[in-house]
Amino acid sequence: MPAMNLKESPLHPENAVRRETVPAGDWWMAEIRKGQTFRIVDVEGNEAADTLFYRLDDPQGEHYSAVDTARRQGNVYLTTGTPLVSNKGNAMLTITADTCGRHDTLGGACSAEANQMRYALDKKPMHSCRDNFLHAIQESPYGLSKRDVVSNINFFMNVPVTPAGGLSFQDGISGPGKYVEMRAEMDVIALVSNCPQLNNPCSGFNPTPLEMIIWD
Amino acid sequence: MPTTPVASERIVHTESVPGARYWSMVIKRGYTLRLTDRDGCANASLLGYNPRNPLERYNMADTLKGQHISRLTRGNMLFSDMGCALFSIIEDTLGWHDPIGGISDAALIRERYGEARFQEHWNDFYRDGRELFLIELAKWGLGSRDLVIPVNFFQKVTSDDDGNLHYHGNHSHPGASVDLRAESDTLVVLTTAPHPMAPGPDYCPGPVDLMIYRSAPVTDQDFCIHHAPENARAYANTLIANCQE
Numbered sequence: 001m002p003a004m005n006l007k008e009s010p011l012h013p014e015n016a017v018r019r020e021t022v023p024a025g026d027w028w029m030a031e032i033r034k035g036q037t038f039r040i041v042d043v044e045g046n047e048a049a050d051t052l053f054y055r056l057d058d059p060q061g062e063h064y065s066a067v068d069t070a071r072r073q074g075n076v077y078l079t080t081g082t083p084l085v086s087n088k089g090n091a092m093l094t095i096t097a098d099t100c101g102r103h104d105t106l107g108g109a110c111s112a113e114a115n116q117m118r119y120a121l122d123k124k125p126m127h128s129c130r131d132n133f134l135h136a137i138q139e140s141p142y143g144l145s146k147r148d149v150v151s152n153i154n155f156f157m158n159v160p161v162t163p164a165g166g167l168s169f170q171d172g173i174s175g176p177g178k179y180v181e182m183r184a185e186m187d188v189i190a191l192v193s194n195c196p197q198l199n200n201p202c203s204g205f206n207p208t209p210l211e212m213i214i215w216d
Numbered sequence: 217m218p219t220t221p222v223a224s225e226r227i228v229h230t231e232s233v234p235g236a237r238y239w240s241m242v243i244k245r246g247y248t249l250r251l252t253d254r255d256g257c258a259n260a261s262l263l264g265y266n267p268r269n270p271l272e273r274y275n276m277a278d279t280l281k282g283q284h285i286s287r288l289t290r291g292n293m294l295f296s297d298m299g300c301a302l303f304s305i306i307e308d309t310l311g312w313h314d315p316i317g318g319i320s321d322a323a324l325i326r327e328r329y330g331e332a333r334f335q336e337h338w339n340d341f342y343r344d345g346r347e348l349f350l351i352e353l354a355k356w357g358l359g360s361r362d363l364v365i366p367v368n369f370f371q372k373v374t375s376d377d378d379g380n381l382h383y384h385g386n387h388s389h390p391g392a393s394v395d396l397r398a399e400s401d402t403l404v405v406l407t408t409a410p411h412p413m414a415p416g417p418d419y420c421p422g423p424v425d426l427m428i429y430r431s432a433p434v435t436d437q438d439f440c441i442h443h444a445p446e447n448a449r450a451y452a453n454t455l456i457a458n459c460q461e
Contacts, residue, residue: 060361061361065318067316067318068318068384074381075381076381107277108275113297113300114282114295114297116283117278152278159281166285166286
């Protein structure tokens with residue numbers, strides 16, 4: 001698969017069945033039905049959308065799997081054409097359009113405790129994606145727990161992996177209005193944290209809104 | 217690099233895990249687990265949990281981004297998802313262990329190696345990583361929701377500049393070893409099924425020799441703790457977690 005597979009979508013937001021803005025630092029959880037198309041728009045650019053998917057009729061048993069997704073396509077970056085594969089080897093969604101070109105799935109989500117390890121022990125009070133995930137699943141009716149907060153997708157995030165075994169968070173390759181769009185291959189629950197990270201460039205040191213759009 | 221001998225009085229246990237089998241034990245703070253790839257063809261796939269609160273577990277993403285790595289070797293730590301150090305890699309004769317390849321499952325094994333059922337092959341039947349992890353996790357009250365992405369010791373997967381993944385066969389050699397110093401009491405769940413990117417067609421996952429020995433005292437100049445500031449902070453968190461021990 002090419003490093004970047006830029007492709008625009010033929011879909012128009014005015015025809016969508018659902019359209020919501022998610023401010024920075026908020027979480028968003030929604031059911032997406034098989035055949036529906038789901039778009040995340042990086043409204044102002046350089047924002048990270050930390051995303052997990054669960055199978056709607058078996059949320060505790062089947063979820064997005066970062067390493068199965070990478071291994072299936074033989075590539076660590078996500079772009080147009082990438083099937084988002086579950087821990088049971090099923091395609092949950094397929095990326096059908098992408099104007100950013102490359103998305104991360106190895107970097108995981110920020111957390112209070114990971115911020116302590118990465119930046120300073122006194123960073124614990126800062127808001128984080130894993131706090132968002134934990135809050136969302138506690139408020140949701142799906143019976144999910146911390147056990148189900150697995151390795152996620154970071155849409156719009158640039159985390160290059162080097163042949164020598166390096167990995168780093170770098171300035172985003174996204175920009176204002178860039179988007180990624182995917183078709184659901186099964187009924188899924190989408191869980192997104194609009195990343196509040198202020199310690200590294202994953203949100204350009206300026207977390208900004210995302211827009212969520214769903215078409216039938 | 218040769219494996220450093222361990223004085224016999226420090227060794228508290230040795231054991232071998234055949235290929236395509238499982239093992240688990242709590243490795244206590246102050247002890248080190250040495251894994252040895254006896255025949256040079258093992259995949260020692262390892263997960264780690266806090267035995268007092270198994271919701272705290274080895275976390276691939278935090279381990280990689282915290283140390284800016286996509287491979288594990290001496291100096292690195294295995295971080296939990298709670299900002300603590302579970303293990304420090306204090307010795308490594310190989311130089312690269314795979315944290316991103318994942319786990320084989322039944323469909324993958326069947327597709328790559330064919331089918332070998334117990335009915336015809338008895339205990340030489342083909343087993344997969346997911347099955348073995350689920351069996352061993354169940355013994356600790358854990359299950360598929362706890363089956364996160366493991367470290368595949370003695371295996372190498374690289375990514376080129378375009379992100380394409382490459383599996384390096386014949387990466388290991390007979391006698392290659394890696395020493396994991398427990399920084400917190402850690403439940404280790406280990407399986408030895410084939411790596412999911414191993415090409416086949418011969419099903420021959422190798423055995424792993426285990427040794428548990430008393431760790432040398434951690435000094436102010438410790439290589440792993442000072443390998444990166446993130447390691448020092450994770451270790452500081454670990455000391456706090458153990459402050460009442």
